[in-house]
Amino acid sequence: MTTPSYSTALADKVVAVAGATGPAGRATLRRLAAQGATVIAAGSDAQRLDAATDAVRSAVPGARISGQVIDLLDPQEVHDWADHLEAEHGHVDGLFHLVGGWRGSKTFFDSRIDDWDWLHDRVVRTLQHTSLAFQPALVRSASGRYAMISATAAHKPTAGGAAYAAAKAASEAWTLAMADSFKKETTSTDGLPTAAAAILVIKALVTPEMRAEKPEAKFAGFTDTADLAETLAGLWDRPAAELNGQHLWLTAR
Helix, strand or coil: CCCCCCCCCCCCCEEEEECCCCHHHHHHHHHHHHCCCEEEEEECCHHHHHHHHHHHHHHCCCCEEEEEECCCCCHHHHHHHHHHHHHHHCCCCEEEECCCCCCCCCCCCCCCHHHHHHHHHHHHHHHHHHHHHHHHHHHHCCCCEEEEEEEHHHCCCCHHHHHHHHHHHHHHHHHHHHHHHHHHHCCCCCCCCCCEEEEEEECCEECHHHHHHCCCCCCCCCEEHHHHHHHHHHHHHCCHHHHCCCEEECCCC
């Protein structure tokens, strides 16, 4: 697990993080701030959002971070948020969709359609709204990056995880369509895309707190939240043409 150290590697980047108050979000906020980015954290709970941004300010002296309470299920609110950020900062260079959630059952027959409905709203719909709202700004950025967190379940569904696997698979397909838009709509002087959409694939996440609570557990195949955050912050280290539309596996295939 990597411990963030302060640098200015992303000092010219403005990055929005949707789903910022979860374990992945909190680690990513800290990593981005530690590398000098201007970070805008979005969440639905003001108290949790304040706690997440305050933790970053305590951990990273001089962190440029702010929080915004956003209802990601309201497309107009998300579009207004994206437009406001670009107007305020002059550019938006990244949007990370880290909204998580899981619903499942013991058997396929026991699968509940209302689990699908919940996952469709929380996982799929929020991704659709953020990608549609931020795509124009990322096209206009000199180095736009969009990333979502997927799961091995999308590639190897289990009987009891039908709804979850389907939601992740749908989110991947939507993100790949966005990647195709970047290929067609963003070009540099050499004709290559300047923006990229990527899919990070994990089995599950593990936090430092989880390891401390169960020091004997191996958490086989799990991805440390700090390693996930480092991968996200490192997306600008790779050319858009190489990154766009790619699955980045952070666990065994």
